[in-house]
Amino acid sequence: MTDTDIFGKQVPILIRNVSLNGKIQEIYLDGTGMIGAVGEKITDHDAEFIIDGDGATALPGMINMHTHSPMGLLRGYADDMQLFEWLSTKIWPTEAHLTEDDIYWGAKLACLEMIRTGTTTFNDMYFKMESVGRAVDEAGIRACLSYCMIDGGDHAKFESEARIMESTVKNIRSLHNPRVMPGVSPHAVYTVSEEGLAWCAEYAKKEQIPLHVHLSETEQEVADCVAAHGMRPPAWLDHCGVLFEQCIAAHCCWLDAGDITLLAKRGVTAVHNPISNMKLAGNRALPYPEMKTAGVNVALGTDGASSNNALDMFSEMKTAAILQKFFWNDPTVMPAADALKIASQNGAKALGLNAGVIAPGRLADLILIGRNPLNVPFFSTDSNAVYATSGLAVSTTICDGVILMHDGVIPGAEEIMNKAGDVASDLVRRAAQA
Numbered sequence: 001m002t003d004t005d006i007f008g009k010q011v012p013i014l015i016r017n018v019s020l021n022g023k024i025q026e027i028y029l030d031g032t033g034m035i036g037a038v039g040e041k042i043t044d045h046d047a048e049f050i051i052d053g054d055g056a057t058a059l060p061g062m063i064n065m066h067t068h069s070p071m072g073l074l075r076g077y078a079d080d081m082q083l084f085e086w087l088s089t090k091i092w093p094t095e096a097h098l099t100e101d102d103i104y105w106g107a108k109l110a111c112l113e114m115i116r117t118g119t120t121t122f123n124d125m126y127f128k129m130e131s132v133g134r135a136v137d138e139a140g141i142r143a144c145l146s147y148c149m150i151d152g153g154d155h156a157k158f159e160s161e162a163r164i165m166e167s168t169v170k171n172i173r174s175l176h177n178p179r180v181m182p183g184v185s186p187h188a189v190y191t192v193s194e195e196g197l198a199w200c201a202e203y204a205k206k207e208q209i210p211l212h213v214h215l216s217e218t219e220q221e222v223a224d225c226v227a228a229h230g231m232r233p234p235a236w237l238d239h240c241g242v243l244f245e246q247c248i249a250a251h252c253c254w255l256d257a258g259d260i261t262l263l264a265k266r267g268v269t270a271v272h273n274p275i276s277n278m279k280l281a282g283n284r285a286l287p288y289p290e291m292k293t294a295g296v297n298v299a300l301g302t303d304g305a306s307s308n309n310a311l312d313m314f315s316e317m318k319t320a321a322i323l324q325k326f327f328w329n330d331p332t333v334m335p336a337a338d339a340l341k342i343a344s345q346n347g348a349k350a351l352g353l354n355a356g357v358i359a360p361g362r363l364a365d366l367i368l369i370g371r372n373p374l375n376v377p378f379f380s381t382d383s384n385a386v387y388a389t390s391g392l393a394v395s396t397t398i399c400d401g402v403i404l405m406h407d408g409v410i411p412g413a414e415e416i417m418n419k420a421g422d423v424a425s426d427l428v429r430r431a432a433q434a
Protein backbone atom coordinates (compact mmCIF):
# COMPACT_ATOMS: atom_id res chain seq x y z
CA MET A 1 0.00 0.00 0.00
CA THR A 2 1.15 3.55 -0.68
CA ASP A 3 0.71 6.27 1.91
CA THR A 4 -2.41 7.73 0.28
CA ASP A 5 -4.06 4.30 0.27
CA ILE A 6 -4.13 4.03 4.03
CA PHE A 7 -7.07 6.35 4.72
CA GLY A 8 -10.68 5.29 5.12
CA LYS A 9 -10.18 1.51 4.87
CA GLN A 10 -10.88 -1.13 7.48
CA VAL A 11 -7.93 -3.46 6.88
CA PRO A 12 -5.57 -5.35 9.22
CA ILE A 13 -2.92 -2.93 10.50
CA LEU A 14 0.18 -3.47 12.62
CA ILE A 15 1.44 -0.52 14.64
CA ARG A 16 5.06 -1.02 15.66
CA ASN A 17 7.35 0.76 18.06
CA VAL A 18 4.82 2.66 20.16
CA SER A 19 4.96 3.44 23.84
CA LEU A 20 1.93 2.00 25.62
CA ASN A 21 1.73 2.56 29.38
CA GLY A 22 5.47 3.29 29.37
CA LYS A 23 6.55 0.13 27.46
CA ILE A 24 7.49 -0.19 23.78
CA GLN A 25 4.80 -2.39 22.23
CA GLU A 26 3.12 -3.48 19.01
CA ILE A 27 -0.62 -3.18 18.44
CA TYR A 28 -2.43 -5.27 15.86
CA LEU A 29 -5.80 -4.10 14.51
CA ASP A 30 -7.64 -7.09 13.10
CA GLY A 31 -9.39 -5.46 10.13
CA THR A 32 -12.88 -5.76 11.65
CA GLY A 33 -12.68 -2.62 13.78
CA MET A 34 -11.22 -4.38 16.82
CA ILE A 35 -7.83 -4.54 18.53
CA GLY A 36 -6.60 -8.08 17.83
CA ALA A 37 -3.41 -8.20 19.88
CA VAL A 38 -1.02 -6.11 21.97
CA GLY A 39 2.49 -7.31 22.76
CA GLU A 40 6.21 -6.81 22.54
CA LYS A 41 6.49 -8.68 19.22
CA ILE A 42 3.45 -9.74 17.21
CA THR A 43 4.44 -12.24 14.53
CA ASP A 44 1.10 -13.89 13.83
CA HIS A 45 -0.64 -11.22 11.74
CA ASP A 46 -1.93 -10.53 8.23
CA ALA A 47 -1.36 -6.77 8.30
CA GLU A 48 -1.85 -4.98 4.99
CA PHE A 49 -0.34 -1.83 6.39
CA ILE A 50 2.43 -1.32 8.93
CA ILE A 51 2.83 1.92 10.85
CA ASP A 52 6.20 2.56 12.45
CA GLY A 53 5.30 4.62 15.50
CA ASP A 54 8.93 5.71 15.92
CA GLY A 55 8.45 5.84 19.70
CA ALA A 56 5.09 7.65 19.58
CA THR A 57 2.79 7.40 22.58
CA ALA A 58 -0.38 5.33 22.02
CA LEU A 59 -3.52 6.39 23.89
CA PRO A 60 -7.18 5.45 23.61
CA GLY A 61 -9.14 7.91 21.46
CA MET A 62 -10.60 10.72 23.51
CA ILE A 63 -14.37 10.62 24.17
CA ASN A 64 -15.97 14.09 24.25
CA MET A 65 -19.13 13.55 26.28
CA HIS A 66 -20.85 16.90 25.86
CA THR A 67 -20.78 19.11 22.81
CA HIS A 68 -22.93 20.83 20.22
CA SER A 69 -20.86 20.09 17.12
CA PRO A 70 -22.35 22.60 14.65
CA MET A 71 -21.74 25.48 17.08
CA GLY A 72 -18.19 25.76 15.74
CA LEU A 73 -19.79 28.00 13.11
CA LEU A 74 -20.20 30.55 15.93
CA ARG A 75 -16.68 30.17 17.33
CA GLY A 76 -15.49 33.65 18.32
CA TYR A 77 -18.79 35.25 17.28
CA ALA A 78 -19.86 36.22 20.82
CA ASP A 79 -17.54 35.93 23.80
CA ASP A 80 -17.14 37.36 27.30
CA MET A 81 -20.84 37.38 28.25
CA GLN A 82 -23.15 35.90 30.93
CA LEU A 83 -24.74 32.57 29.89
CA PHE A 84 -28.33 33.79 29.57
CA GLU A 85 -27.41 37.06 27.85
CA TRP A 86 -25.07 35.16 25.52
CA LEU A 87 -27.79 32.66 24.59
CA SER A 88 -30.72 35.08 24.31
CA THR A 89 -29.07 38.05 22.58
CA LYS A 90 -26.47 36.37 20.40
CA ILE A 91 -26.69 32.60 20.02
CA TRP A 92 -30.42 31.87 19.79
CA PRO A 93 -31.20 34.73 17.32
CA THR A 94 -28.41 33.49 15.03
CA GLU A 95 -29.31 29.80 15.42
CA ALA A 96 -32.82 30.69 14.19
CA HIS A 97 -31.27 31.13 10.71
CA LEU A 98 -29.40 27.82 10.57
CA THR A 99 -30.13 25.66 7.53
CA GLU A 100 -29.49 21.94 7.15
CA ASP A 101 -26.50 22.76 4.97
CA ASP A 102 -25.05 25.08 7.66
CA ILE A 103 -25.40 22.34 10.25
CA TYR A 104 -23.79 19.79 7.94
CA TRP A 105 -20.72 22.00 7.37
CA GLY A 106 -20.57 22.99 11.05
CA ALA A 107 -20.53 19.30 11.98
CA LYS A 108 -17.94 18.54 9.26
CA LEU A 109 -15.70 21.22 10.79
CA ALA A 110 -16.23 19.78 14.29
CA CYS A 111 -15.41 16.23 13.11
CA LEU A 112 -12.27 17.55 11.42
CA GLU A 113 -11.18 19.39 14.57
CA MET A 114 -11.86 16.36 16.75
CA ILE A 115 -9.97 13.95 14.47
CA ARG A 116 -7.09 16.47 14.34
CA THR A 117 -6.93 16.66 18.15
CA GLY A 118 -7.41 12.98 18.96
CA THR A 119 -11.11 12.54 19.70
CA THR A 120 -12.69 9.40 18.28
CA THR A 121 -16.17 9.60 19.86
CA PHE A 122 -18.46 12.48 20.79
CA ASN A 123 -21.84 12.86 22.47
CA ASP A 124 -23.76 15.59 20.68
CA MET A 125 -26.94 17.58 21.27
CA TYR A 126 -28.33 19.97 18.68
CA PHE A 127 -30.95 20.45 15.94
CA LYS A 128 -31.34 18.91 12.45
CA MET A 129 -29.24 15.95 13.59
CA GLU A 130 -29.66 14.07 10.32
CA SER A 131 -27.22 16.60 8.85
CA VAL A 132 -24.80 15.89 11.70
CA GLY A 133 -25.32 12.15 11.11
CA ARG A 134 -24.30 12.55 7.46
CA ALA A 135 -21.15 14.44 8.49
CA VAL A 136 -20.22 11.80 11.11
CA ASP A 137 -20.89 8.95 8.68
CA GLU A 138 -18.53 10.55 6.14
CA ALA A 139 -15.84 11.58 8.65
CA GLY A 140 -15.37 8.07 10.07
CA ILE A 141 -15.64 9.20 13.70
CA ARG A 142 -18.09 7.72 16.26
CA ALA A 143 -20.95 9.72 17.82
CA CYS A 144 -24.16 9.60 19.79
CA LEU A 145 -26.50 12.20 18.27
CA SER A 146 -29.56 13.65 19.98
CA TYR A 147 -32.15 16.13 18.86
CA CYS A 148 -32.46 18.85 21.51
CA MET A 149 -36.03 19.36 22.72
CA ILE A 150 -37.00 22.87 23.87
CA ASP A 151 -40.76 23.32 24.43
CA GLY A 152 -40.83 26.35 26.75
CA GLY A 153 -43.81 24.87 28.62
CA ASP A 154 -46.08 25.00 25.55
CA HIS A 155 -48.08 21.78 24.97
CA ALA A 156 -48.41 22.20 21.18
CA LYS A 157 -44.67 22.85 20.94
CA PHE A 158 -43.99 19.76 23.09
CA GLU A 159 -46.05 17.63 20.67
CA SER A 160 -44.16 18.88 17.62
CA GLU A 161 -40.79 18.52 19.36
CA ALA A 162 -41.62 14.92 20.37
CA ARG A 163 -42.43 14.04 16.74
CA ILE A 164 -39.11 15.58 15.58
CA MET A 165 -37.30 13.58 18.27
CA GLU A 166 -38.91 10.32 17.07
CA SER A 167 -38.16 10.97 13.41
CA THR A 168 -34.56 11.94 14.24
CA VAL A 169 -34.00 8.61 16.04
CA LYS A 170 -35.56 6.75 13.10
CA ASN A 171 -33.48 8.66 10.53
CA ILE A 172 -30.21 8.18 12.41
CA ARG A 173 -30.97 4.46 12.64
CA SER A 174 -31.69 4.33 8.93
CA LEU A 175 -28.01 5.12 8.26
CA HIS A 176 -27.33 1.54 9.44
CA ASN A 177 -23.95 2.65 10.68
CA PRO A 178 -23.01 1.32 14.15
CA ARG A 179 -20.67 4.32 14.56
CA VAL A 180 -23.64 6.71 14.41
CA MET A 181 -25.91 6.14 17.40
CA PRO A 182 -29.13 7.94 18.35
CA GLY A 183 -29.89 9.55 21.71
CA VAL A 184 -32.54 11.81 23.25
CA SER A 185 -31.95 15.32 24.63
CA PRO A 186 -34.32 17.45 26.64
CA HIS A 187 -32.29 20.70 26.82
CA ALA A 188 -32.61 21.56 30.55
CA VAL A 189 -35.07 21.97 33.42
CA TYR A 190 -35.56 25.67 32.54
CA THR A 191 -36.49 25.14 28.87
CA VAL A 192 -38.48 21.87 28.90
CA SER A 193 -41.88 21.22 30.55
CA GLU A 194 -42.63 18.42 33.00
CA GLU A 195 -44.46 16.52 30.25
CA GLY A 196 -41.49 17.03 27.90
CA LEU A 197 -38.98 15.73 30.45
CA ALA A 198 -41.17 12.75 31.37
CA TRP A 199 -41.81 11.89 27.72
CA CYS A 200 -38.08 12.02 26.85
CA ALA A 201 -37.26 9.74 29.81
CA GLU A 202 -39.90 7.20 28.86
CA TYR A 203 -38.93 7.30 25.18
CA ALA A 204 -35.20 6.85 25.91
CA LYS A 205 -35.96 3.89 28.18
CA LYS A 206 -38.28 2.31 25.60
CA GLU A 207 -35.69 2.72 22.82
CA GLN A 208 -32.79 1.84 25.16
CA ILE A 209 -30.77 4.85 24.09
CA PRO A 210 -28.88 7.48 26.11
CA LEU A 211 -30.58 10.63 27.40
CA HIS A 212 -28.37 13.74 27.36
CA VAL A 213 -29.37 16.84 29.37
CA HIS A 214 -27.84 20.05 30.79
CA LEU A 215 -27.98 19.98 34.61
CA SER A 216 -27.25 22.53 37.34
CA GLU A 217 -25.00 24.65 35.15
CA THR A 218 -25.69 27.92 37.01
CA GLU A 219 -26.79 29.05 40.46
CA GLN A 220 -29.76 30.78 38.81
CA GLU A 221 -30.96 27.48 37.33
CA VAL A 222 -31.04 25.93 40.81
CA ALA A 223 -32.82 28.93 42.40
CA ASP A 224 -35.43 29.08 39.62
CA CYS A 225 -36.09 25.33 39.81
CA VAL A 226 -36.59 25.48 43.59
CA ALA A 227 -38.93 28.48 43.17
CA ALA A 228 -40.95 26.79 40.39
CA HIS A 229 -41.10 23.20 41.67
CA GLY A 230 -39.95 23.23 45.28
CA MET A 231 -37.10 20.90 44.31
CA ARG A 232 -33.49 21.24 43.21
CA PRO A 233 -32.83 20.30 39.54
CA PRO A 234 -31.68 16.67 40.16
CA ALA A 235 -34.75 15.94 42.33
CA TRP A 236 -37.00 17.55 39.71
CA LEU A 237 -35.45 15.44 36.94
CA ASP A 238 -35.86 12.37 39.13
CA HIS A 239 -39.52 13.26 39.71
CA CYS A 240 -39.89 13.30 35.89
CA GLY A 241 -38.14 9.90 35.54
CA VAL A 242 -35.06 11.38 33.83
CA LEU A 243 -32.40 10.01 36.21
CA PHE A 244 -31.54 6.48 35.13
CA GLU A 245 -28.40 4.58 34.09
CA GLN A 246 -28.29 5.91 30.55
CA CYS A 247 -28.73 9.53 31.67
CA ILE A 248 -25.75 11.77 30.81
CA ALA A 249 -25.94 15.09 32.65
CA ALA A 250 -23.67 17.90 31.46
CA HIS A 251 -22.09 20.52 33.73
CA CYS A 252 -23.31 19.40 37.22
CA CYS A 253 -21.60 22.40 38.85
CA TRP A 254 -24.13 23.49 41.48
CA LEU A 255 -24.73 20.19 43.28
CA ASP A 256 -25.15 19.69 47.02
CA ALA A 257 -24.51 16.46 48.96
CA GLY A 258 -28.11 15.27 48.46
CA ASP A 259 -27.88 15.86 44.69
CA ILE A 260 -24.65 13.82 44.50
CA THR A 261 -26.15 10.93 46.48
CA LEU A 262 -29.15 10.93 44.13
CA LEU A 263 -27.01 10.90 40.96
CA ALA A 264 -24.88 8.06 42.39
CA LYS A 265 -27.97 6.05 43.37
CA ARG A 266 -29.48 6.36 39.90
CA GLY A 267 -26.21 5.52 38.07
CA VAL A 268 -26.16 8.83 36.16
CA THR A 269 -23.00 9.95 34.30
CA ALA A 270 -22.00 13.54 35.12
CA VAL A 271 -19.99 15.42 32.49
CA HIS A 272 -17.40 17.99 33.58
CA ASN A 273 -17.06 20.94 31.15
CA PRO A 274 -14.41 23.03 32.90
CA ILE A 275 -13.43 25.43 30.10
CA SER A 276 -17.00 26.40 29.17
CA ASN A 277 -17.93 26.78 32.87
CA MET A 278 -14.95 29.02 33.54
CA LYS A 279 -15.42 31.09 30.39
CA LEU A 280 -19.10 31.68 31.16
CA ALA A 281 -18.06 32.35 34.77
CA GLY A 282 -20.36 29.78 36.36
CA ASN A 283 -18.43 30.34 39.59
CA ARG A 284 -18.48 26.65 40.53
CA ALA A 285 -16.70 23.50 39.41
CA LEU A 286 -18.26 20.05 39.29
CA PRO A 287 -17.65 18.68 42.83
CA TYR A 288 -15.28 15.94 41.65
CA PRO A 289 -13.89 14.75 45.03
CA GLU A 290 -17.35 14.18 46.51
CA MET A 291 -18.66 12.64 43.29
CA LYS A 292 -15.71 10.26 43.10
CA THR A 293 -16.23 9.20 46.71
CA ALA A 294 -19.95 8.69 46.06
CA GLY A 295 -19.14 6.52 43.01
CA VAL A 296 -20.64 8.79 40.33
CA ASN A 297 -19.33 8.03 36.82
CA VAL A 298 -17.71 11.35 35.84
CA ALA A 299 -16.84 11.96 32.18
CA LEU A 300 -15.38 14.94 30.32
CA GLY A 301 -16.67 17.23 27.55
CA THR A 302 -15.82 20.49 25.84
CA ASP A 303 -19.35 21.90 25.35
CA GLY A 304 -19.79 23.73 22.04
CA ALA A 305 -16.95 25.56 20.29
CA SER A 306 -18.78 28.85 20.78
CA SER A 307 -18.40 28.68 24.56
CA ASN A 308 -15.03 26.88 24.79
CA ASN A 309 -13.83 27.86 21.98
CA ALA A 310 -12.23 24.58 20.91
CA LEU A 311 -13.01 20.86 20.92
CA ASP A 312 -9.55 19.84 22.14
CA MET A 313 -9.86 17.18 24.84
CA PHE A 314 -6.17 17.58 25.78
CA SER A 315 -6.78 21.20 26.79
CA GLU A 316 -9.93 20.02 28.56
CA MET A 317 -8.07 17.32 30.55
CA LYS A 318 -5.41 19.76 31.71
CA THR A 319 -7.98 22.39 32.60
CA ALA A 320 -10.14 19.86 34.48
CA ALA A 321 -7.20 18.64 36.54
CA ILE A 322 -5.82 22.07 37.42
CA LEU A 323 -9.23 23.64 38.04
CA GLN A 324 -10.14 20.86 40.48
CA LYS A 325 -6.86 21.31 42.35
CA PHE A 326 -7.29 25.08 42.48
CA PHE A 327 -10.98 25.03 43.41
CA TRP A 328 -10.54 22.51 46.25
CA ASN A 329 -7.19 23.97 47.29
CA ASP A 330 -5.67 20.49 47.10
CA PRO A 331 -3.09 19.44 44.47
CA THR A 332 -3.88 15.75 45.03
CA VAL A 333 -7.40 16.12 43.59
CA MET A 334 -7.85 14.65 40.08
CA PRO A 335 -4.40 13.18 39.39
CA ALA A 336 -3.36 12.85 35.74
CA ALA A 337 -4.53 9.22 35.59
CA ASP A 338 -8.04 10.30 36.65
CA ALA A 339 -8.11 13.04 34.01
CA LEU A 340 -7.23 10.50 31.30
CA LYS A 341 -9.85 8.07 32.61
CA ILE A 342 -12.68 10.61 32.61
CA ALA A 343 -11.67 11.60 29.05
CA SER A 344 -11.79 8.02 27.75
CA GLN A 345 -12.99 5.00 29.77
CA ASN A 346 -15.76 6.74 31.68
CA GLY A 347 -17.31 8.17 28.53
CA ALA A 348 -17.19 4.74 26.90
CA LYS A 349 -18.95 3.26 29.92
CA ALA A 350 -21.73 5.87 29.72
CA LEU A 351 -22.33 5.17 26.03
CA GLY A 352 -22.08 1.39 26.45
CA LEU A 353 -19.03 1.25 24.16
CA ASN A 354 -16.31 -1.38 24.40
CA ALA A 355 -13.72 1.40 24.03
CA GLY A 356 -11.56 3.74 26.11
CA VAL A 357 -8.77 1.20 26.72
CA ILE A 358 -6.11 -0.23 24.38
CA ALA A 359 -6.40 -4.00 24.83
CA PRO A 360 -7.27 -7.06 22.72
CA GLY A 361 -11.03 -7.38 22.14
CA ARG A 362 -11.64 -3.63 22.46
CA LEU A 363 -12.77 -1.30 19.69
CA ALA A 364 -9.84 -0.09 17.58
CA ASP A 365 -10.31 3.57 18.54
CA LEU A 366 -6.84 4.91 19.34
CA ILE A 367 -4.45 7.76 18.74
CA LEU A 368 -0.70 8.29 18.50
CA ILE A 369 1.19 11.28 19.81
CA GLY A 370 4.29 11.57 17.68
CA ARG A 371 7.69 12.48 19.07
CA ASN A 372 7.66 16.16 19.98
CA PRO A 373 9.36 18.41 22.55
CA LEU A 374 6.34 18.31 24.93
CA ASN A 375 6.87 14.57 25.34
CA VAL A 376 10.55 14.80 26.42
CA PRO A 377 11.72 13.59 28.89
CA PHE A 378 9.37 10.68 29.32
CA PHE A 379 8.93 9.96 33.01
CA SER A 380 5.18 9.45 32.85
CA THR A 381 2.72 8.84 29.99
CA ASP A 382 -0.17 10.19 32.04
CA SER A 383 1.63 13.31 33.17
CA ASN A 384 2.89 14.21 29.69
CA ALA A 385 -0.53 13.53 28.12
CA VAL A 386 -2.50 15.59 30.64
CA TYR A 387 -0.17 18.40 31.73
CA ALA A 388 2.08 18.95 28.70
CA THR A 389 0.51 17.75 25.47
CA SER A 390 -1.79 19.74 23.19
CA GLY A 391 -4.31 18.13 20.85
CA LEU A 392 -2.28 19.40 17.89
CA ALA A 393 0.52 17.03 18.95
CA VAL A 394 -1.69 14.07 17.96
CA SER A 395 -0.19 12.64 14.79
CA THR A 396 -2.45 9.65 14.01
CA THR A 397 -6.14 9.08 14.75
CA ILE A 398 -7.78 5.69 14.19
CA CYS A 399 -11.48 4.99 14.72
CA ASP A 400 -13.16 1.63 14.15
CA GLY A 401 -9.85 0.32 12.88
CA VAL A 402 -9.81 2.95 10.10
CA ILE A 403 -7.03 5.52 9.79
CA LEU A 404 -8.63 8.99 9.74
CA MET A 405 -5.42 10.99 10.20
CA HIS A 406 -1.82 9.93 9.68
CA ASP A 407 1.25 12.11 10.30
CA GLY A 408 -1.15 15.05 10.76
CA VAL A 409 -2.74 14.58 7.31
CA ILE A 410 -6.53 14.34 7.00
CA PRO A 411 -7.80 13.98 3.44
CA GLY A 412 -10.24 16.78 2.49
CA ALA A 413 -9.33 19.03 5.44
CA GLU A 414 -8.71 22.14 3.33
CA GLU A 415 -12.08 22.01 1.60
CA ILE A 416 -13.92 21.58 4.92
CA MET A 417 -12.16 24.56 6.50
CA ASN A 418 -12.85 26.79 3.47
CA LYS A 419 -16.48 25.80 3.16
CA ALA A 420 -17.24 26.03 6.92
CA GLY A 421 -15.69 29.51 7.05
CA ASP A 422 -17.88 30.68 4.13
CA VAL A 423 -21.03 29.11 5.60
CA ALA A 424 -20.40 30.81 8.99
CA SER A 425 -19.91 34.25 7.42
CA ASP A 426 -23.09 33.86 5.41
CA LEU A 427 -25.08 32.70 8.46
CA VAL A 428 -24.02 35.71 10.52
CA ARG A 429 -24.78 38.05 7.58
CA ARG A 430 -28.32 36.61 7.20
CA ALA A 431 -28.95 36.90 10.96
CA ALA A 432 -27.77 40.55 11.00
CA GLN A 433 -30.10 41.44 8.11
CA ALA A 434 -33.19 39.93 9.77
Ligand SMILES: CSC[C@H]1O[C@@H](n2cnc3c(O)ncnc32)[C@H](O)[C@@H]1O
Nearest residue numbers: 068091095125126148187214304307
Ligand atom coordinates in the same frame (compact mmCIF):
# COMPACT_ATOMS: atom_id res chain seq x y z
C1 LIG B 1 -27.61 22.40 23.17
S1 LIG B 1 -28.29 22.52 21.70
C2 LIG B 1 -29.62 23.36 22.23
C3 LIG B 1 -29.37 24.75 22.66
O1 LIG B 1 -28.49 24.87 23.75
C4 LIG B 1 -27.72 26.02 23.59
N1 LIG B 1 -26.52 26.02 24.40
C5 LIG B 1 -25.26 26.02 23.98
N2 LIG B 1 -24.42 26.02 25.02
C6 LIG B 1 -25.20 25.99 26.13
C7 LIG B 1 -24.93 25.96 27.51
O2 LIG B 1 -23.69 25.98 28.01
N3 LIG B 1 -25.96 25.91 28.38
C8 LIG B 1 -27.22 25.91 27.92
N4 LIG B 1 -27.54 25.93 26.61
C9 LIG B 1 -26.54 25.99 25.73
C10 LIG B 1 -27.49 26.06 22.11
O3 LIG B 1 -27.18 27.32 21.66
C11 LIG B 1 -28.80 25.56 21.54
O4 LIG B 1 -29.70 26.58 21.29
Ligand SMILES: [Zn+2]
Nearest residue numbers: 214250303304
Ligand atom coordinates in the same frame (compact mmCIF):
# COMPACT_ATOMS: atom_id res chain seq x y z
ZN1 LIG C 1 -23.98 22.48 26.41
